[in-house]
Amino acid sequence: MTREGVPIDVVGLTKRFGSVLAVDDISFHVEPGRVTGFLGPNGAGKTTTLRCLLGLVSPTAGSTTIGGRPYRELVDPVGTVGAALEAASFHPGRSARHHLATIARGAGHPERRIDEVLAIVALDTVADRRTGTYSMGMRQRLGLAAALLGDPPVLILDEPGNGLDPAGIAWLRDFLRGLAAEGRTVLMSSHVLSEVQQTVEDVLILAKGRLVRQGLLRELEDPDSRAVLVRTPTPERLRDALRDEGLVETGSADAMIRVTGATSAAVGAAAFKHQVELHELYAEPSDLERTFLELTGGEAQP
Amino acid sequence: MSRLASPPSETAGRPSLGRLVQSELLKIRSTRLWWALLLGAILLVLVQAGFTAAFEGEDQGFGDTSVLPPGDSPELLRTVYTQGFFGGYIFALILGITGLTGEYRYQTITPTFLVAPRRHPVVVAKIIAHLIVGAGYGVACTVAAVVAGGAVLLGKGFDLGLTADGVPRSIAMSVLAMALWTLVGIGVGTLITNQIAAILVGVAVAYIVEPLFGLVLSVIDAESVGKFLPTAASTGLFESFAYGSELLVWWQGGLVLLGYAAVFAGLGILLSVRRDIT
Numbered sequence: 249m250t251r252e253g254v255p256i257d258v259v260g261l262t263k264r265f266g267s268v269l270a271v272d273d274i275s276f277h278v279e280p281g282r283v284t285g286f287l288g289p290n291g292a293g294k295t296t297t298l299r300c301l302l303g304l305v306s307p308t309a310g311s312t313t314i315g316g317r318p319y320r321e322l323v324d325p326v327g328t329v330g331a332a333l334e335a336a337s338f339h340p341g342r343s344a345r346h347h348l349a350t351i352a353r354g355a356g357h358p359e360r361r362i363d364e365v366l367a368i369v370a371l372d373t374v375a376d377r378r379t380g381t382y383s384m385g386m387r388q389r390l391g392l393a394a395a396l397l398g399d400p401p402v403l404i405l406d407e408p409g410n411g412l413d414p415a416g417i418a419w420l421r422d423f424l425r426g427l428a429a430e431g432r433t434v435l436m437s438s439h440v441l442s443e444v445q446q447t448v449e450d451v452l453i454l455a456k457g458r459l460v461r462q463g464l465l466r467e468l469e470d471p472d473s474r475a476v477l478v479r480t481p482t483p484e485r486l487r488d489a490l491r492d493e494g495l496v497e498t499g500s501a502d503a504m505i506r507v508t509g510a511t512s513a514a515v516g517a518a519a520f521k522h523q524v525e526l527h528e529l530y531a532e533p534s535d536l537e538r539t540f541l542e543l544t545g546g547e548a549q550p
Numbered sequence: 551m552s553r554l555a556s557p558p559s560e561t562a563g564r565p566s567l568g569r570l571v572q573s574e575l576l577k578i579r580s581t582r583l584w585w586a587l588l589l590g591a592i593l594l595v596l597v598q599a600g601f602t603a604a605f606e607g608e609d610q611g612f613g614d615t616s617v618l619p620p621g622d623s624p625e626l627l628r629t630v631y632t633q634g635f636f637g638g639y640i641f642a643l644i645l646g647i648t649g650l651t652g653e654y655r656y657q658t659i660t661p662t663f664l665v666a667p668r669r670h671p672v673v674v675a676k677i678i679a680h681l682i683v684g685a686g687y688g689v690a691c692t693v694a695a696v697v698a699g700g701a702v703l704l705g706k707g708f709d710l711g712l713t714a715d716g717v718p719r720s721i722a723m724s725v726l727a728m729a730l731w732t733l734v735g736i737g738v739g740t741l742i743t744n745q746i747a748a749i750l751v752g753v754a755v756a757y758i759v760e761p762l763f764g765l766v767l768s769v770i771d772a773e774s775v776g777k778f779l780p781t782a783a784s785t786g787l788f789e790s791f792a793y794g795s796e797l798l799v800w801w802q803g804g805l806v807l808l809g810y811a812a813v814f815a816g817l818g819i820l821l822s823v824r825r826d827i828t
Contacts, residue, residue, distance in 0.1 A: 265828075296828070303667040304660060304827040320667040325565075331664055337657035339581055346580035347658075354565055354573030354665040354672075394661060 253280025253431050254328065254401040256301065260310035263296050270296040272457040273310070278435050278450070280401070283428045285448035285465065286437040289544050293457040294437040295333070298406050302331055314402055326355035330395030331404045337391070340380025344371055344390050347379060348397060357398050365393040384411030392420075403427060405436040409443045421447040441540045455544040469536050476512045478519070479503050479528035489522035490515070506532070565666040570675030571682075573665070574649075577658075578683055583648060587641040588687055592694045595637030599695035603630045603702035616793055621708040624715040629790040630699035631717060634691035635724035639731045639784075642684045643752050646735020649680050650818065651745035659827055669823045673736075677815050680732035688728030692721055720788040723804060727784050730811040734780075737814020740821040756781070768795065783807050 256278035263271040271293040278284045288294050299305040301312045303319035312318065314329055322328045338347050348362045366372040369389035374382075379390065388411050395403055403424075409417050424447055428434045438444045451468060453461040461468065475498065480486045483503055490497055490507060495518060498508040507515050512531045519526050578584050606621035619626040650673075653659040666672045700710045711717060735752065742748040760779050767776035773796040776782055785792045786803030798806060 265826075299826075299828065302664060304663060306824075306826060322667070325667055326665055329664075333660055334657060337660045339577075339652065339656045339658055341581040341583070342577075343580065346576065347661075350573045350576050350580070351661055351665055353576055354570050354662075356565065356569045 254315035254433055255280055256402065256404075256433060256435060257313045257316075258297070258301065258310070259312075261297060261300055261307055261312060262309040263293075263300060263305060264308045269457055271300070271307075274454070274457075274459040275310075276452050276459060276462055278433055278452075280433040281428055281431050282450055283424050283434040283436065283448045284450040284452060285444040286435055286452045286454065287441060287444065287540065287544075288437075288439065288454035290439050292439075292454040292544065294439075294454055295406055297454070298331075298333065298404055298435075298437060301404060302329070302333075324355070324398070326351065326357060326398035326400070328398070328400050329402045329404060330398060330400040331406075332388075332391035332395040332408060333404075333406045334391075338379040338382075338387065341378055343376045343378055344382075344393070345375040347390065348394060351394055351397055355398060361397060361399070365396045368396060369393045385413060385416055388412055388416075401431070402433045403435070405434070407438055408436055409438060409440070417443060441537055445536065453540070453543050460543045465536075468539055475506050475508045475532040476510055476515045477528070477530055477532055478505050478507065478515055478526060480505070480519070480524055480526050482524060485522065486519060486524045486526075489518050489524050492522065493518040503527075565671065567671055567675055567678075570666060570671055571678045574672075574675045574679035575682065578645075578649070578679060583652075584645065584683065587645050588690060591638035591641035591687060591691050594641075595634050595691045595694040596698040598637040599630055599633035599699035600702050602626075602633055603699040603706075606630075606703070606706070606708075619791060621703050621706055622711070624711070624717060625789070625791055627703075627711040627714050627717050628720040628788055630703070631692065631695050631712070632720050632724040632788040632790050633699065634688065634693075634695035634721075635728050635784065635788070637695070638687055638691035639728055640753060640756055642687050642728050642731040643735040643738070643756060644749055645683065645687070646680050646732035646737075647739045647748045647752050648745060649676055649732070649736050650739035650822070651743055651748050654743045655745045663827060670819050673819045673822050677733055677736060677818070680736060681729045684729035684732035685725055687732075688725030691728065692725055716789050719800070720790065723787050723800070724784075726804075727787060727807055730807050733811040733815040733818075735814075736818045737816075740818040764795075778806055780807065780810055783810075 259275050260273055261271055262273050274297065286294050296305060300307045301319060314322065319325060319329065344366065345362060348365065349359060352359050352362055363372065366375045369392050371386060371389055371393060379387065382390065388408060392408065395405065408420060412420060424434050424436065436444065448465055451461065451463065451465045452459060478486065480503060483500065483505060486505060487497060495507050495510050495515065497505055499506040512529055516529055605618050606626050608618055610616040610618065653662055662672055663669055704710065738752045739748050742751055760781055764776045764779055764782060767773060777786060777796050777798050782795065783798055783803040783806040786798035787800050787807060789800055
């Protein structure tokens with residue numbers, strides 16, 4: 249990427265719809281060259297924040313800028329920011345190619361770019377079909393194609409993983425990381441942490457209209473609470489082995505022993521060294537999801 | 551991702567009015583609605599023009615003022631050939647209504663305003679595009695009126711009379727009036743963003759409320775007000791047969807129609823620019 253990175257800045261953003269305070273005085277900075285996850289349960293204010301960023305909703309207070317300018321003052325909006333907000337913003341009777349052409353034509357971007365973006369999202373073979381016949385995943389990909397039309401340095405994607413199958417999510421992860429590696433700014437929202445866990449580096453966590461955490465995703469994980477579970481027919485011999493290797497047992501149930509603060513490799517090595525027979529050995533699932541739920545008020549989301 | 555395979559042109563991305571009009575024309579052209587509406591309009595025009603010509607010189611059964619002029623009078627010719635408007639304007643109105651409400655209904659208003667975040671150029675472009683398509687409707691419907699009405703008149707032994715007194719102007723004005731009705735539709739669509747409700751209200755006002763209102767006004771001897779209603783103003787503009795009602799002079803009728811279109815289009819611009827798109 250030869251262009252300079254374009255950051256996103258939000259300062260003191262507040263949006264009130266009648267008596268509902270949708271976004272409550274939030275400020276953040278999104279760095280170019282990384283994928284930033286905008287997380288929070290449904291109704292936390294993510295979409296409203298993104299719509300304020302894009303000039304679709306007028307803030308009650310505060311400001312939002314992209315590369316230092318409000319969206320409405322960008323010289324080339326489509327060539328600066330690519331946005332995919334909801335997976336349904338197509339006329340069901342219009343083909344994907346025509347949908348993209350209405351955007352390219354209005355923005356004055358070359359129409360040969362349409363074939364390029366259709367190929368990127370693998371919709372080139374169905375481009376002339378009416379979008380009403382598309383699956384949810386195809387709509388998501390068409391939304392992404394529209395966002396890429398102006399080859400923009402900034403991408404703003406609202407729940408881009410919704411409706412994608414696991415293969416689609418894996419593809420999206422690699423694709424977005426690739427875009428960020430080119431120096432682009434990628435801001436993607438999600439209400440499902442596990443969906444973005446392997447995609448994003450930075451996180452912004454929103455709950456009830458307030459920003460409750462911002463920073464690196466890995467800072468959200470508490471390394472001290474990482475645990476390995478191990479099962480053995482000879483628990484006493486394993487305990488001796490762990491003690492010798494300076495590993496801490498933090499609990500046991502039946503033949504399962506829980507070891508905190510160690511990797512499964514370290515526990516396995518200790519057992520091997522002391523010739524302890526193991527029947528199971530695995531790392532406890534990350535408690536990131538738990539932290540996320542705590543931060544966002546603990547309400548389980550569908 | 552392939553990096554920008556196409557080098558950006560100097561003006562790429564600057565949404566000019568000309569580009570936005572092209573985009574709006576493509577939006578109309580790329581769904582099936584425009585020709586379905588046009589088809590409906592043409593069918594209705596064929597019937598109305600055919601019957602108007604067939605009943606030349608005949609009493610429609612409610613007194614002196616209900617006798618249609620004879621087939622060789624310019625007034626009848628103007629009436630027959632402007633059935634393109636009277637049969638088609640409701641379809642032009644619906645096209646205009648869907649121009650904006652369709653964007654809200656299918657949420658395409660989001661990409662539309664992302665392309666042109668200052669918004670009013672988009673609405674202006676929509677107005678221009680609909681004027682163009684509305685004029686196209688006007689031409690097609692007028693051709694249908696001339697074909698059906700002309701065939702009946704020829705069959706009855708009259709001349710086509712396309713150059714008779716006032717006929718060319720009335721035909722030209724009916725094309726223009728058709729285009730203006732799409733603007734009324736755009737305005738109705740901004741006032742009522744629910745597409746179905748907007749169409750129902752638009753059609754009901756044009757086909758039921760306005761005629762009833764006109765009738766009430768004529769009963770209470772207030773025709774000086776009734777002649778300013780949109781359909782009456784159109785009749786005045788075309789100098790077509792009006793069952794003895796008081797009409798505006800043609801250019802006054804034109805100005806009144808222009809006024810309606812300007813007010814509705816202006817409302818469309820003002821309201822769209824402020825609204826939150828959620």
